[in-house]
Amino acid sequence: MTLLKKIIAASVCLLALSLSGICFASGLHDMLPDSIKSSGKIVIGINGIFAPMEYQDPESGKLVGIDVEIADAIAKELGVKVQYDDQQFDQLINSINTKRVDMVISGMSDSAVRRKTLDFIDYFNSGTQCFVPKALAGQIKSLEDLSGKTLAVSASTDYLTTMQRWSKENLVAKGKAGINIMAVDSAGSARMQMVQGRAQASALSPEALGWVNIQQNNAYVAVGPLLESNPYGIAFSKDNTQLRDAVFAALEKVFADGTYMSILKKWGADSGALAKPLINGESPK
Numbered sequence: 001m002t003l004l005k006k007i008i009a010a011s012v013c014l015l016a017l018s019l020s021g022i023c024f025a026s027g028l029h030d031m032l033p034d035s036i037k038s039s040g041k042i043v044i045g046i047n048g049i050f051a052p053m054e055y056q057d058p059e060s061g062k063l064v065g066i067d068v069e070i071a072d073a074i075a076k077e078l079g080v081k082v083q084y085d086d087q088q089f090d091q092l093i094n095s096i097n098t099k100r101v102d103m104v105i106s107g108m109s110d111s112a113v114r115r116k117t118l119d120f121i122d123y124f125n126s127g128t129q130c131f132v133p134k135a136l137a138g139q140i141k142s143l144e145d146l147s148g149k150t151l152a153v154s155a156s157t158d159y160l161t162t163m164q165r166w167s168k169e170n171l172v173a174k175g176k177a178g179i180n181i182m183a184v185d186s187a188g189s190a191r192m193q194m195v196q197g198r199a200q201a202s203a204l205s206p207e208a209l210g211w212v213n214i215q216q217n218n219a220y221v222a223v224g225p226l227l228e229s230n231p232y233g234i235a236f237s238k239d240n241t242q243l244r245d246a247v248f249a250a251l252e253k254v255f256a257d258g259t260y261m262s263i264l265k266k267w268g269a270d271s272g273a274l275a276k277p278l279i280n281g282e283s284p285k
Contacts, residue, residue, distance in 0.1 A: 028077055031246035041083050042082055042102050043083045044104065046086055046106045056086075085100065092235070119240075119241065133220060150180040155184060206272075244279070
């Protein structure tokens with residue numbers, strides 16, 4: 001083959017790749033573990049019931065949301081596909097430890113307890129926001145007004161432990177009746193308890209509460225300040241730093257080129273934006 005033919009062949013190949021959408025930074029792809037490079041995909045654990053972070057679109061049945069779009073953007077930079085493993089939230093960490101999934105992105109808070117066994121790439125700031133039905137907003141105006149009342153909350157989330165701790169430290173320790181915490185299986189179940197009159201309040205992240213109000217015509221009112229403001233993190237096994245670092249490098253590009261902020265604005269969640277991604281709460285050295 002002549003030099004001219006080689007140049008033409010290479011150009012055609014590059015054009016074909018471009019037209020097929022397989023465009024990525026080869027340096028980032030090379031950072032991936034061999035197992036992922038050979039399979040061409042990253043298996044991601046997710047719990048698709050937490051709008052607007054991740055949920056199943058009722059019309060298409062596909063997973064959509066902030067986390068899905070961020071994960072897809074990361075995969076595009078790395079030149080691999082994503083395979084989502086939609087499962088119960090309380091099984092996600094075990095799925096990392098048993099290597100059923102490569103990583104988790106599912107509105108999971110990067111907490112000190114979780115960081116003992118996992119590594120996190122922080123990408124979004126959230127916390128615990130109490131709320132009540134609009135009909136009770138005139139009676140329950142502060143967290144202190146929840147004394148002796150029932151708060152329904154998903155058992156597998158940080159919202160439960162945050163509210164238990166707040167009640168103990170701010171009500172029980174002062175001789176007041178604590179909040180009766182009703183642990184249920186999902187945020188939807190918690191709201192149903194309020195609708196049925198069994199609970200007077202619940203707790204969610206502010207972005208999730210905002211999404212619920214969009215869907216339900218502002219049926220709920222936030223009460224009190226944001227508690228335990230913590231970042232959401234993409235979770236990895238501590239022995240999988242190679243994948244963590246590759247994903248971090250890809251996410252830096254997603255931040256830098258404006259894709260990250262565009263995704264958050266699309267879902268009305270840009271108030272939770274971080275200036276840059278972090279690893280376990282810190283900028284890598």
